[in-house]
Amino acid sequence: MDRFELFHLGWDDLWASQLAESSHAGRLGRISRVERGECDVLIEMGRVRAQSDSQRAQSAVAPVTGDWVTVTENDDGESMIEMVLERRTELVRRDPGERETQQPLSANVDVVFLVHGFDRPFRAGKLERFLVLAWNAGATPVVVLTKSDLARSEQRNELPAVVAAVAPGVEVVVSSIESREGLDRIEELLTPHRTGTMLGESGAGKSSLVNALLNTEVQETQEVRRSDAKGRHTTITRDLLVLPGSGILIDTPGIRAVGLWDAQDALENVFSDILDTAADCKFRDCAHDAEPACAVRDAVEDDRIDFRRLERFRAMAAELHESEQRVIERDRSSRSGRSHNGGKRRR
Ligand SMILES: Nc1nc2c(ncn2[C@@H]2O[C@H](COP(=O)(O)OP(=O)(O)OP(=O)(O)O)[C@@H](O)[C@H]2O)c(=O)[nH]1
Ligand SMILES: [Mg+2]
Structure with a gap:
């Protein structure tokens, strides 16, 4: 053993x-x-x-x-x-079954690798969501663009810049298990004895990365569907693996959608460009919708802020707000339920 x-x-x-x-x-x-x-x-x-x-x-x-x-x-x-032991960091999402609770995914991770393959279309909204999750955990996000050996040369040059625009200040590592590009950097980020975990769609190449770093086929991997590079949900548990040099990596099942939980600060972190601009809006509670003298809408007009990015920010902010309201409502009704029952018992 x-x-x-x-x-x-x-x-x-x-x-x-x-x-x-x-x-x-x-x-x-x-x-x-x-x-x-x-x-x-x-x-x-x-x-x-x-x-x-x-x-x-x-x-x-x-x-x-x-x-x-x-x-x-x-x-x-x-x-x-x-x-x-009390957790230092905790990666949580909104429970996909019961919407009003949180579901911890993993604990005590220092780095969250947001894994995306060059073999599939890039979706900014998904990356932003994963970024919120990672910052909210208290960990450092790092984007890993896998399968660089399959990328066309213009794609190889363009995608890191597209990602950098969506994730300003976040490191982007381009990797391949074929050429072993980027693997040293991932190891470095997990040194000394730091813990990383991964978030990414099924088929993105998470388990393949783990195997490449372990230099052995510990984790099962499976070919993606030819037509659209969709994965086959091969990994079904979260597995912590100790790398041979230094570092610990948690392999995870692929996730498509992820609900946010109590992540207002992290949201502001991810969309700091919009919030910095919003400081110049006339109204402090400006919704960047129809208010006069809105600095954010001005920035959209001048192409300093992407309109779709603003829309995604507003949608995620609304999602968090609604979830918060539902929790308040649930707590209120459970309190009144308790006092109601108490009254019955007294009779
Ligand atoms: N050419 C190439 N193929 C890769 C690379 N990384 C992964 N793959 C292939 O992509 C497919 C899916 O890889 P997996 O590692 O199983 O993906 P996963 O993210 O763990 O998927 P789930 O466990 O379903 O979430 C496999 O056929 C891998 O061989 C790479 O760098 N280059
Ligand atoms: Mg896997």
Whole structure:
């Protein structure tokens, strides 16, 4: 069985002081996969499978890939998750089933690679959404344009500039598993012992990148559909893998759509060009719609701001606002429900 040095898994002095302050009895480890309530945990002695203890309080944090945890054994000798250390960063989306809750995808990631293949059309709106998610997690986004060996030369030159306009200030890495272009840079970004995860559509080449960095075919990959380069949803769990040099990478299932959750600040970060311009609008609460003296609409007229980008910003801002309102409404009705029931009990 593989043994792990904890620092190869990302353990550091800051984590050690956090652990020292908590009361725990179990062994320390990092979650490498969660599947139907069972967690694979990497500990120094190797890999254990632990139950996410049903006896822990309902309110206890449910572990996700990337969490640091302690693991104890119950009377039957089964491994159980005892405690989840407070997360430094957390990648969350709006739960696709229950719209009014959040769903954590992974924890304690430093870098989020936004993976897009040269073999498919680029959609600015999708990248902006992934950027919001990454900034909201507290991680640094990096765009990775995969399959450069398949790109035509003008596409090879143009796409990084198109991406840079949508993601100002965000690093863009062009990569290929065939020529190994860009792989060094990805490794560098994960040094020393930093954790990266990936977001991207099925077939974008996420697992192929992981395999290329591991120099072995650990993750299953599958050819994309010929007609439109669509992937086949090959990866179905979030898997944390330790790279041979330094660094940790979490492979993820492809995602098409992603709902935003409580990400107002991150949205402002992604659309800082629009918000900087909005500072010159006459009205502080200008919606950049029909208000007089709107600096943003002026910028659209002069082609300093792309109209479609403004539309996408407004749509995402409205989505976040509506979600926030629904949460307020839900909390209000659950409070009034509680006091109503209380009244019944008194009678
Ligand atoms: N030519 C070329 N093909 C690549 C490259 N990277 C990935 N591919 C191919 O793209 C296809 C899909 O790659 P995967 O790694 O399975 O994609 P994925 O993003 O993990 O997909 P899901 O697990 O479904 O989300 C496979 O046939 C890979 O061989 C590359 O750099 N160059
Ligand atoms: Mg995959």
